[in-house]
Amino acid sequence: MINFTINGQPVSANKGETILQAARKAGFYIPTMCYLEKTTPCASCRLCVVETDKTEGLILSCQTPPTEGLGVIIDSDRLQTERTNIMRLYDVNHPLECGVCDKSGACDLQNKTLEFGVSAQHFSAKDQHRAIEHWGLINYDPSLCILCEKCVHVCNEIIGDDAIELQFGGYKSSVIPKNSDTLDCTFCGECIAVCPVGALVSSNFQYSANAWELTQIPATCVHCSAGCSLHYEVRHTSNALGGESKIYRVTNDFEHTTLCGAGRFGFDFDQQSEKDEAEFDKAVAALQNASAIRFSSMITNEEALILQRIKEKLGIKLYNEEARAYQSFMNAYSSVSGKAGFGGSLDAIKQSDGIIVVGGRISSDNPMVRYAMTTAARHNGAKVVYMHPIEDDLLQNVITQFVKYEVGTEEGVVAMLAKTLLENADIGDELQSYFKELDEGYLCAESNVGDEEYARILKTFARLKRKTLIIGSDLLNHKRAANIARLCAMIETHTEFSVVVVAPSVNTIGVSLICDLDADKGGEKVVGYNAPGDYTMGSFADSMLKLPSLNAQEGTFVSISHQVLPTNVAVAFNGYTLNDIANVFGIEAQYTIDYTAQLPRNRGFNGTKFDDLGNFFGTLGEDNRGYTLDNIDVEVSGSLEEVETLPEFNGSVVYRCNPINQFNGYTQKTSQLEKDTTLRGSSQFAAAAKIGDGDKIRIEFPQGTQERIFKLDPTLKGTIALVPAYDVGFGVLNEQYRFEKVKIMRMGSES
Amino acid sequence: MSKVYFSTWRGEQINNIGKSDDAWENSAYNLPLEYNEHAHSKAFIGWDGVALFNPDVDVVRLATEYAAQYQVYSEACGRCAPGRWGGRILYDLLDKIARGEGSISDMEHLKEVSKTMQETSKCEIGKTVPNPLLDLMTHFESEFMACIENQKPSKHYHLEDTSYIAKITAPCMDACPAHVDIPAYIEGVRDLRFDDSLMATRQTMPLAHTCGRVCPHPCETECRRTNLDEPISIMELKRLGADYETDHGFGFFHPSEKKPSVGKKVAVIGAGPAGLTGAYYLALDGIDVDVYEELPVLGGEVAVGVPEYRMPIDKYNQDIEAVKSLGVNFITNTKVNADMMRQFEKDYDATLVATGTRISKKVYCDNERPEIQGYWGAIDFLDKVNLQVKYDIMVPEADQKRHMLPSNFVDLTGKILVCVGGGFTSMDVVRCAIRANAKKVVMLYRRDEKTIIRNTTYEEYHEAVEEGVEFIFHSAVAKMNDENDVLKSLLIDRYELVPDPNGGRPNLEKIEGASFEMECDYLIPAVSQSADLKLIPEEWEIERTSWATIKTNGKDYMTSRKGIFAAGDCEYGPMTIVNAVGQAKRAASVMSRYVQTGEITLTDDEIMEDHLRKLKVYDKKEKIKGWLPGLPRQHSEVLTVDERRDNNREVKYGFTQEEALAEAERCMRCYYIAMVAH
Numbered sequence A: 001m002i003n004f005t006i007n008g009q010p011v012s013a014n015k016g017e018t019i020l021q022a023a024r025k026a027g028f029y030i031p032t033m034c035y036l037e038k039t040t041p042c043a044s045c046r047l048c049v050v051e052t053d054k055t056e057g058l059i060l061s062c063q064t065p066p067t068e069g070l071g072v073i074i075d076s077d078r079l080q081t082e083r084t085n086i087m088r089l090y091d092v093n094h095p096l097e098c099g100v101c102d103k104s105g106a107c108d109l110q111n112k113t114l115e116f117g118v119s120a121q122h123f124s125a126k127d128q129h130r131a132i133e134h135w136g137l138i139n140y141d142p143s144l145c146i147l148c149e150k151c152v153h154v155c156n157e158i159i160g161d162d163a164i165e166l167q168f169g170g171y172k173s174s175v176i177p178k179n180s181d182t183l184d185c186t187f188c189g190e191c192i193a194v195c196p197v198g199a200l201v202s203s204n205f206q207y208s209a210n211a212w213e214l215t216q217i218p219a220t221c222v223h224c225s226a227g228c229s230l231h232y233e234v235r236h237t238s239n240a241l242g243g244e245s246k247i248y249r250v251t252n253d254f255e256h257t258t259l260c261g262a263g264r265f266g267f268d269f270d271q272q273s274e275k276d277e278a279e280f281d282k283a284v285a286a287l288q289n290a291s292a293i294r295f296s297s298m299i300t301n302e303e304a305l306i307l308q309r310i311k312e313k314l315g316i317k318l319y320n321e322e323a324r325a326y327q328s329f330m331n332a333y334s335s336v337s338g339k340a341g342f343g344g345s346l347d348a349i350k351q352s353d354g355i356i357v358v359g360g361r362i363s364s365d366n367p368m369v370r371y372a373m374t375t376a377a378r379h380n381g382a383k384v385v386y387m388h389p390i391e392d393d394l395l396q397n398v399i400t401q402f403v404k405y406e407v408g409t410e411e412g413v414v415a416m417l418a419k420t421l422l423e424n425a426d427i428g429d430e431l432q433s434y435f436k437e438l439d440e441g442y443l444c445a446e447s448n449v450g451d452e453e454y455a456r457i458l459k460t461f462a463r464l465k466r467k468t469l470i471i472g473s474d475l476l477n478h479k480r481a482a483n484i485a486r487l488c489a490m491i492e493t494h495t496e497f498s499v500v501v502v503a504p505s506v507n508t509i510g511v512s513l514i515c516d517l518d519a520d521k522g523g524e525k526v527v528g529y530n531a532p533g534d535y536t537m538g539s540f541a542d543s544m545l546k547l548p549s550l551n552a553q554e555g556t557f558v559s560i561s562h563q564v565l566p567t568n569v570a571v572a573f574n575g576y577t578l579n580d581i582a583n584v585f586g587i588e589a590q591y592t593i594d595y596t597a598q599l600p601r602n603r604g605f606n607g608t609k610f611d612d613l614g615n616f617f618g619t620l621g622e623d624n625r626g627y628t629l630d631n632i633d634v635e636v637s638g639s640l641e642e643v644e645t646l647p648e649f650n651g652s653v654v655y656r657c658n659p660i661n662q663f664n665g666y667t668q669k670t671s672q673l674e675k676d677t678t679l680r681g682s683s684q685f686a687a688a689a690k691i692g693d694g695d696k697i698r699i700e701f702p703q704g705t706q707e708r709i710f711k712l713d714p715t716l717k718g719t720i721a722l723v724p725a726y727d728v729g730f731g732v733l734n735e736q737y738r739f740e741k742v743k744i745m746r747m748g749s750e751s
Numbered sequence B: 001m002s003k004v005y006f007s008t009w010r011g012e013q014i015n016n017i018g019k020s021d022d023a024w025e026n027s028a029y030n031l032p033l034e035y036n037e038h039a040h041s042k043a044f045i046g047w048d049g050v051a052l053f054n055p056d057v058d059v060v061r062l063a064t065e066y067a068a069q070y071q072v073y074s075e076a077c078g079r080c081a082p083g084r085w086g087g088r089i090l091y092d093l094l095d096k097i098a099r100g101e102g103s104i105s106d107m108e109h110l111k112e113v114s115k116t117m118q119e120t121s122k123c124e125i126g127k128t129v130p131n132p133l134l135d136l137m138t139h140f141e142s143e144f145m146a147c148i149e150n151q152k153p154s155k156h157y158h159l160e161d162t163s164y165i166a167k168i169t170a171p172c173m174d175a176c177p178a179h180v181d182i183p184a185y186i187e188g189v190r191d192l193r194f195d196d197s198l199m200a201t202r203q204t205m206p207l208a209h210t211c212g213r214v215c216p217h218p219c220e221t222e223c224r225r226t227n228l229d230e231p232i233s234i235m236e237l238k239r240l241g242a243d244y245e246t247d248h249g250f251g252f253f254h255p256s257e258k259k260p261s262v263g264k265k266v267a268v269i270g271a272g273p274a275g276l277t278g279a280y281y282l283a284l285d286g287i288d289v290d291v292y293e294e295l296p297v298l299g300g301e302v303a304v305g306v307p308e309y310r311m312p313i314d315k316y317n318q319d320i321e322a323v324k325s326l327g328v329n330f331i332t333n334t335k336v337n338a339d340m341m342r343q344f345e346k347d348y349d350a351t352l353v354a355t356g357t358r359i360s361k362k363v364y365c366d367n368e369r370p371e372i373q374g375y376w377g378a379i380d381f382l383d384k385v386n387l388q389v390k391y392d393i394m395v396p397e398a399d400q401k402r403h404m405l406p407s408n409f410v411d412l413t414g415k416i417l418v419c420v421g422g423g424f425t426s427m428d429v430v431r432c433a434i435r436a437n438a439k440k441v442v443m444l445y446r447r448d449e450k451t452i453i454r455n456t457t458y459e460e461y462h463e464a465v466e467e468g469v470e471f472i473f474h475s476a477v478a479k480m481n482d483e484n485d486v487l488k489s490l491l492i493d494r495y496e497l498v499p500d501p502n503g504g505r506p507n508l509e510k511i512e513g514a515s516f517e518m519e520c521d522y523l524i525p526a527v528s529q530s531a532d533l534k535l536i537p538e539e540w541e542i543e544r545t546s547w548a549t550i551k552t553n554g555k556d557y558m559t560s561r562k563g564i565f566a567a568g569d570c571e572y573g574p575m576t577i578v579n580a581v582g583q584a585k586r587a588a589s590v591m592s593r594y595v596q597t598g599e600i601t602l603t604d605d606e607i608m609e610d611h612l613r614k615l616k617v618y619d620k621k622e623k624i625k626g627w628l629p630g631l632p633r634q635h636s637e638v639l640t641v642d643e644r645r646d647n648n649r650e651v652k653y654g655f656t657q658e659e660a661l662a663e664a665e666r667c668m669r670c671y672y673i674a675m676v677a678h
Helices: A020-023 A077-090 A108-115 A150-159 A190-194 A261-265 A276-288 A299-312 A321-337 A346-351 A369-381 A412-420 A428-436 A440-447 A451-461 A479-496 A508-514 A578-584 A592-599 A664-671 A683-689 B059-072 B081-098 B104-120 B124-128 B129-140 B143-149 B171-175 B184-192 B192-203 B234-247 B273-284 B312-323 B338-347 B380-393 B397-402 B424-434 B451-456 B458-467 B577-597 B604-615 B658-666
Strands: A003-007 A009-013 A051-052 A072-074 A134-135 A138-140 A164-167 A172-179 A200-204 A215-220 A231-234 A244-249 A294-296 A317-319 A354-358 A382-389 A401-403 A467-469 A500-502 A526-529 A535-538 A554-557 A565-567 A616-617 A623-625 A653-656 A679-681 A696-700 A704-712 A720-723 A738-743 A743-749 B034-036 B041-044 B049-052 B164-170 B265-269 B290-291 B327-331 B351-352 B416-420 B440-444 B470-472 B475-483 B486-498 B507-510 B516-519 B521-526 B564-566 B672-677
Touching: A003 A020, A009 A020, A009 A190, A020 A500, A020 B049, A051 B171, A077 A108, A077 B104, A108 A401, A150 A164, A150 A190, A150 B312, A190 A200, A190 A261, A215 A565, A215 A616, A231 B338, A244 A261, A276 A299, A276 A526, A276 A578, A294 A299, A299 A508, A299 A578, A299 B440, A317 A743, A321 A479, A346 A369, A346 A467, A346 A500, A354 A369, A354 A401, A354 A451, A369 A382, A369 B658, A382 A554, A401 A451, A401 B034, A401 B475, A412 A428, A412 A440, A412 A479, A428 B104, A451 A467, A479 A592, A479 B424, A500 B034, A554 A592, A565 A623, A565 B049, A653 B124, A664 B672, A683 A704, A683 A720, A683 B184, A704 A720, A720 B658, B034 B604, B049 B129, B059 B081, B059 B129, B059 B143, B059 B164, B059 B672, B081 B104, B081 B124, B081 B143, B104 B124, B104 B129, B104 B143, B124 B129, B124 B265, B124 B290, B124 B672, B129 B290, B164 B171, B164 B604, B171 B184, B184 B192, B184 B234, B184 B458, B184 B658, B192 B234, B234 B312, B265 B273, B265 B338, B273 B312, B273 B351, B351 B577, B380 B424, B416 B424, B416 B475, B424 B440, B424 B521, B440 B475, B486 B521, B486 B577, B604 B672
Parallel strands: A003 A072, A294 A317, A294 A526, A354 A382, A354 A467, A382 A401, A467 A500, A526 A535, A653 A720, A679 A704, B265 B290, B265 B351, B290 B327, B351 B564, B416 B440, B416 B521, B440 B470
Antiparallel strands: A003 A009, A051 A072, A134 A138, A138 A200, A164 A172, A215 A231, A231 A244, A554 A565, A616 A623, A653 A738, A679 A720, A696 A704, A696 A743, B041 B049, B041 B672, B164 B672, B475 B486, B486 B507, B486 B516
8 A cells, every 4th residue: 555645635556557547547637538447548648747745847647656755736727727728738729519429518619618718729730631531430530539549448458359559659649550551450339438539430430329318227248258347328219209110220338348349239129019919829838738938048047036936937948048948057067166156257357367268169159258358468468278179360469388189088188177277286196097097098188289388387376376267158069068067166166266167048048047947849829029939929930929129128147257237228129028928827926137136146146126226337346236146055965977079070060150249139120230151261171172152052960950151260270160149049059069060062053 | 069149058147249359258068059061059948948159040949949849749749738739829829929920918827827838747858848949938038029029020031041840859868879769669658558669669660579678778877766766667668568479479560561662682690689670661661681601590699699587589480470570581601702702792782781790809819819719709619509590500520519519509517608799698607607507607898787787787787696707897808728728717807996096096906816717618718709791892982980890970871981881789899789779770761862852961869869969968967846756666576597598588577567557647747958059
């Protein structure tokens, strides 16, 4: 702790904290234009200068830690003069187009200009013509840009795209795409979020509404399991009374959270319906006669509980293969760890100085995990080991060691990894002999991972202090998932590693905690809820009974960090809800959210009512969203099994993997997100399968066939191609093992 | 001392305008009076004032051009609000006045903007650009006012009779022999843009891993932060960019794209730091380079001289790979001789000699006969150690016998080794001897502890002491005692410092009767090295220095024979890696133009670089404003003695990210802009 004073009042700072951070914590206001809590200081605006009793000139509070006994003055005539002059400089030739600017009303430059009373242009300089850049979903207007560098910092330090940079040129400086003529990035849009002025804007939103007309609905993103906080910004679509309201854009509390492109641009997946009584009766009848309900994990905890109640009431089965796989994985995991959940979280990843990822394509599966890894790599210099059969170009600036293993050999790889990481741990004789008896030669040879790779991991991690193991969703559906889970649990139990299992969908974890799931053996009379069935209901065009989509519902999800997170209704839905159906069966509740307080306490829920759940961040970034699930103790009964013979995957192999920003039927429905449905492969894959770029092909899976276009992807190497799953139904990505041996046939060329 | 009409440089107030000759005052500073052999300077203007060498200088235009150069030289600007807009406003207003359209309020606005820039700019360039402008506006107010009142352009406004040459510098950049853009690479670390950091380094220094480890960092001695608390740990921050490139398996971040081939060929003799650097920048310029290396391995003294525990070879090899990646052709195991040199002159468009200094000098004691077994030159000793440790190249049988080694590597078990030295090489010898398991290791040094620390580093000396090296100061070998040509003991004289009665420097005088004999198996002379220049054909009559190195003018690095260049230790004498890099970088630049145009020229940037070095950018008396003192310099963790003394693990761990960021935040970005009018 460092003790110092601000304006004569005692304040303390932790080691590593700056004067600005300490001031904010203590409730003092120091103006800034370029400061962003989650990145390193941009230090470009200079507004945060302060006076001290140990310096003659003004010092920058955002990048200076205080020294013991320092006396800081944060407001004085001298500071006011200089800060006012800086605002006068910012206002030199800033286009007077607030009337049409998207940012107007929520603009830092407007706010500070008013705050410092700059009512006229005080200084003058030659104006310059600057062309507006159109970068797809993002437009950039350099004449509005104040070059605060926030966008550049988030893109590099948090996202990891590192797609933009500053072109230094004094007065002519601007933000430009890095190493490219146009913006070549994953289009997370975080640069738009952090832009304090109207320089970087959403091209789709531009000129469509004013900031002050929009109502912000706090919600939770539904596209992956990260459970990101977002605001649906809604407004009526016409000035006539009763004009329908719609979502105009999505924003995030960018000081404290980050959003990916799917969250930001993929919001228009809602659909309308009126109450169709006849169809409602059909749905009730279908359920009455049903043998099972098949549903996806894109469901709130409350609806999952309703389904569980229906199951109990009607004695039917519940199918959700994705959540069931996760459930079995975690059951096996808990049988070793003694805890219902894994111990890691997104925050733990961000804090790490060492990360190992096994079995998942993180950059498309869960962007928040990627961003947390980027944060750790940049800010902590984290060493990142990425173990997977396919290299991922997007992670190159994060990964420090790529370990490529053969498809299917995950059990052997995880066993060897556990052996490596547990080498110096106190694990008892039985475990020791288990690892001693592993047939290292065989496992290394079959998985094609040499023992020098494990030796390197051991060496790298020896000095690290905050370590995380990230388990990708490939492992959840592996034939040997249970033993893999137990091996992973051994690592968390006996080492300093914390573990994060990347659950596939927004509420896979919630469903796994709430529902007793049955093995999906098909059969007749299955009712599908946002899933295939003989009778279907849900939020898609082909659902027979239309139920509200997740942006038209209130309820909660369980995130990958085990937070129970609320979401709210952004757009009205006039049709029926699942709760209406349940009421017919005597499972009565007025509102779906009446079930929030009834979520099972024995699984870690705490009984809080929906209306008592917060959904916001404090000014210092305190997370006041929902609550964190209790990590319940469970009986330790599991023991490791011998590693089975490692399978071989020869011939054409495809990997179920969605393109960036595509996750599910919702993202597929949205208007702004790119919809690449091609099979993407390397030239090596193309040669082996005797296909070429643009060929129309048929892929024969064991479960059926798909017709797609083949796209040659120069960033890919090796013999495995990537096949999307978002366009063929919910949960398909994680209903089976993600790699599949297939037959590929050329049907013709694209034209 | 410089003859000036007017100067406000570093606070001096000289105004000789209108004074008679005998009343003239001279400036106390080495100002660039002569721009080059073709041009006299008219004025010099920079961060710390302005000097006029010609009574006819148009000061209004001079001020305008200086402000304009700040705009043009924008790599260092555009990054903060006061600098970006303020700089533009300065220029616009000054130009308005200079062209005869200014008003009184413009003068006021100039002062107001200047004040804000001085107080709040991000780096020193923004803070200091207004300084000389305000000086001119104060001392020559009448000239400014004349333009305003008469609405007439300044006297030379429409004449293109003067060239204005500007140059960005910083105290650390100026002190660095390779003039590395240090603030830029530190900013890269601070902004977590490690690729930018590395590219900034590689603009003038290809060996980032190496000079992030074993540079004696003269920059830190001239770091402006020293005036406030402690210097920035400049050297180690260089590793962040290099490690980023290596850790993530990126290709190589070169400072610019390699130019297409210009169809010219250059031979480089020696693959040490100078040779590698020369090859790197020549190759970037599209010139084909063949590098000839006598040893079986690349890297010169840094490879076979500097031990593994200080400079891990896998890191050095990364630097070497960066050079290779530009298509440089290396020919190893090839000792170039005079005949080959004659042939090179025909086959290549130019030749760069970068052969270093690889002959260990004698200690000059009685009975110092090279044939005595146990007498072993430092360079050869380190060669044998390092070739085995780093490359598994074992000691050949003849050498084993010659040096009484029990097996095919340097194993000193049970042996006593005495090294005479006091510089980095001798430190390497004694610390390697500890690691070779010697029974006792002694360093003899003529001077005292303080001097040895100054000649090496504090860490280096203390680490050696910790590892068990015995230092005997104020001592020298008087005689080697042998039995049948096998070294048995040494007679050692002791010295003391005797104050000069006349108040001069104290003298080292031998203490009579204090000499003693010391048993010893090996005597390693590491006093200094000389260059082996047998490869230079005698008939070329290439000029030598009084140190028996190759002579150049220290600016273009061409020898007295056209087309033959020399850089590094063979030119300067045994010096630092960064010195070799700096010389070779300059030589490559000159050679690149020479092979394409046949002319020996320096660029304006290089001319200014030399002028500023003569002037010296760092001012140790300057009082620092605008930065909080008392933020401690970070120190990276080192292996404990027990962890390191019997192996070759790298002693320093290097900064953790947290340490690196805290250290980078201390950098004050002391960029300055200087300009000569000629």
